[in-house]
Amino acid sequence: MDFYITTPIYYVNDEPHLGHAYTTILADVLARYARLQGSQTFFLTGVDEHGQKAQEAARLHGLEPQAYVDLMHTRFQSAWQELEVANDDFIRTTQPRHVHVVEHVLNQLWQQGDIYLDEYQGWYCVPDERFWTEKDLRDGQCPDCGRPVEPVSEPNYFFRMNRYQGWLIDYIQAHLDFILPALRRNEVLGFLHQPLGDLCISRPASRLNWGIPLPFDPNFVTYVWFDALLNYVTAAGYLQDEARFSRLWPQARHLIGKDILTTHSVYWPTMLKAAGLPMPRTIFATGWWTVDGEKISKSRGNTVKPLELASIYGVEAFRYYLMSQMQPGHDADFSRERLASCYQADLANNLGNLLQRVVNMLTRYCDGRIPSPAMEAVADSDTRSLIRLCEDLPGRVFSAANAFDTPQALDQCRAVLDAANQYLERQAPWKRSAGNPQGVNTCLYTAAEALRLVALLLSPVMPKRCAEVWRRLGWLPLAVLRDGLAWGMLQPGAPVTPGEPLFPRK
DSSP states (O other), X not given: OEEEEEOOOEETTSOOOHHHHHHHHHHHHHHHHHHHTTOEEEEEEEEEOOSHHHHHHHHHTTOOHHHHHHHHXXXXXXXXXXXXXXXXXXXXXXXXXXXXXXXXXXXXXHHTTOEEEEEEEEXXXXXXXXXXXXXGOBTTBOXXXXXXXXXXXXXXXXXXXXXXXXXXXXXXXXXXXXEESHHHHHHHHHHHTSXXXXXXXXXXXXXXXXXXXXXXXXXXXXXXXXXXXXXXXXXXXXXXXXXXXXXXXXXXXXXXXXXXXXXXXIIHHHHHHHTTOOOOSEEEEEOOXXXXXXXXXXXXXXXXXXXXXXXHHOHHHHHHHHHHHOOTTXXXXXXXXXXXXXXXXXXXXXXXXXXXXXXXXXXXXXXXXXXXXXXXXXXXXXXXXXXHHHHHXXXXXXXXXXXXXXXXXXXXXXXXXXHXXXXXXXXXXXXXXXXXXXXXXXXXXXXXXXXXXXXXXXXXXXXXXXXXXXXXXXXXXXXXXXXXXXXXXXXXXXXXXXXXXXXXXX
């Protein structure tokens, strides 16, 4: 089974912020979990390089737009590399492969009568690159970002989005996993119960020339959202590799912020339907990160810089924190105090401490090697109980990850780490090392193997730290990582390696 996951493409002149980092790391983690289950995965991210914001920013920097975006897109690529994001593709909307797709779709819709010329009158929000009608505004401001809007009256081309409203309602109601979580699906259906207007898809080149010219009228350029949304099919191979496209595209899962729900769940499916293309599998809308209950934004002065935090606590501790905090589709409140508490409780005191205890006891009581345990059938009930818990762990973790619920996946791993620590306390191998060597061997093998398995299931979140757990336990990962999910993969006789704390207390 293929697994194709995408992030939104980010505005090229933005600075990577906490919301960008969360969504991109989430996509990375979900792709790694899918790969661990045996799926062929493809993970896409990228940048949106057209539009009025990019044109104005280039002018302010004294650069041509192309030179400006060539300079700016590397900020995102560098940030994702630092945050250990392993995307398979990074798309830029100025790339020829993407321009070709946009031109093709525009020509197709024009020729079949789904695009027409008319007069546009309304309001435009430059920061969001969005048109709004008078009734959309809130206190005369943009309903999404709350910033001023500009009056616009000019000829433009429109996509007959209204033509597909009834079909879209029926499709959403028949495919309950198309828009997730359910509260966002209901929100979209509520929006669609009102008359749906047509979508303005152009800008006069006399006002905005930084965009893809309409192939049937070069006096206009393509509206940035119509251009940007098509990146998902471009990267999947549309018009370039049809076999790959037909394999990947039906398995597409879009991760988006809830603020761009309408563009992805109304504009995008109607565009695809008009173009005769299949729908993606799922559009999943995450919540917002807040500080003291307020959405993070530059205008509020409460921005959070992900790379700064990663430098303090370590990249993988930062990844773990983000994946542990946001319940699917709901907002999450960020605080440095919660980050510090999560680091101390989950990583230093639980995972890291268990590794130190197990390796130190193996060094002291088992000559620094993985011992041979008793057969499971003759092991004590306490040991068998922990083994059963570990054998069930992969299914529980994968079930949560497949539902976009990374906090639940991490909770399942944390529960086994807690159980392993409690198991050691009950077994107390330090008290019976001389009188019952077989019991000590069984106890320490079981604790070490539980730790190895948990590290394997945490590796999508913390790949390097978990690889260090395996190294200290003397386990070499198999060529196919998922083959290590079975119980009993630690080899007796393998040397263990003591070391400094995996997550030093701060």
